[in-house]
Amino acid sequence: MKVNVKIAGASYNGVPSVLIPLQAGGTATFCEVSDTTATAADVATGKKFYTAAGELATGTKPASTGTDISDATATAADILAGKTAYVNGGKVTGTMTGGDVIVQSADTWGIQVTQTAHQTITATPKFTTVEENGKYRSNFSADASISANTGYSPGTIKKGTDSVNHMITVTASAAEEIAGMVEDGWAKVYEDGASFYSDDAYTTELSALSGDILVAGMKSGDVPIHNSHLSSNKALTKFKNRFRTSAGNSLLSGCTSLTSVDLGNLTSAGDSLLYSCTSLTSVDLGNLTSAGNSLLYGCTSLTSVDLGNLTSAGNFLLYGCTSLTSVDLGNLTSAGNFLLYGCTKLQSCTIHSTTPPTISGTGSAINRTCVLYVPTGCVDAYKANSAINRLFGGRIKEIGS
Structure with a gap:
């Protein structure tokens, strides 16, 4: 001094x-x-x-590690209301409210998704450029979509802003079960993508399921019930398909305890749909138009089957159905080998096609008293068909006679 x-x-x-x-x-x-x-x-x-x-x-004071903020350009309008920041040497309190979050970089904010049972929410960041008073900045928001497991409505998307944790929040109202997708007394079994799931637990193996099974599935006919998922399930007693219109191979093959099945919505089926379901007594396949091989092969207890819309079938359609007494084969136009082989109790068979179907070597061993019923005026044409005439031994009559 x-x-x-x-x-x-x-x-x-x-x-x-x-x-x-x-x-x-x-x-x-x-x-x-x-x-x-x-x-x-x-x-x-x-x-x-x-x-x-x-x-x-x-001196012992550590060197300063502060950040030079002299080039900061944010204004109060760029900062959330109530939040503070240091800009170009001064403290600024934000005034921004409502709308999309305005950020200077993608790392500033994030998206937090909260979903409940049976629903899936997908959210992706969205940036839009905004010009104000000659300056450009980014508005950050979230594009969100929601889907639900089969049998449930997904709920409604809700978006909000968590300014404390710097998050766009995406939630939804709870998913709700669709009325009529599941019936009382039936196990909840749905099919979604490549898997079945039961009691809300996804699985590709349903061999442990027992009792009564309802496949509700999606209300769509373009995806089939998947192959073999229930094949050889010895505990399955009943099966009902609610929405599916096509089935893959061996869906219920070898389900020897199955006594009742409703497949009335099916229009097409692969091979061995009900192969060797030896306890099955009746089956509704009234909308089925095409079937692969061995559709009902070895269903030895079967006494009634509805095939009233069938047009084509592979080999062994009703092979070994030793308890069957009558069958309606709809508008059958073609069938493979051994169509009715081993149906030793069969008394009547009906075909509604005015043109005799093309049938491969059908074999014999059906009841020698079985009569084929065909449309009026078509008896001679059917008798002229060597495969059909040989199978029924000339026992061909008009429907209603």
């Missing part, structure tokens, strides 16, 4: 420092430091200074 001094009898006021010649040559600077208030903790590490007592000391 500046002081008043007297040198060689002369007085000097407000002198900041004094240069005194040294005996060895040169000069030394002397000044008053009694007003020094800094301590070592106030001075950068490694830097020297004099204390108020005139002692030389070394």
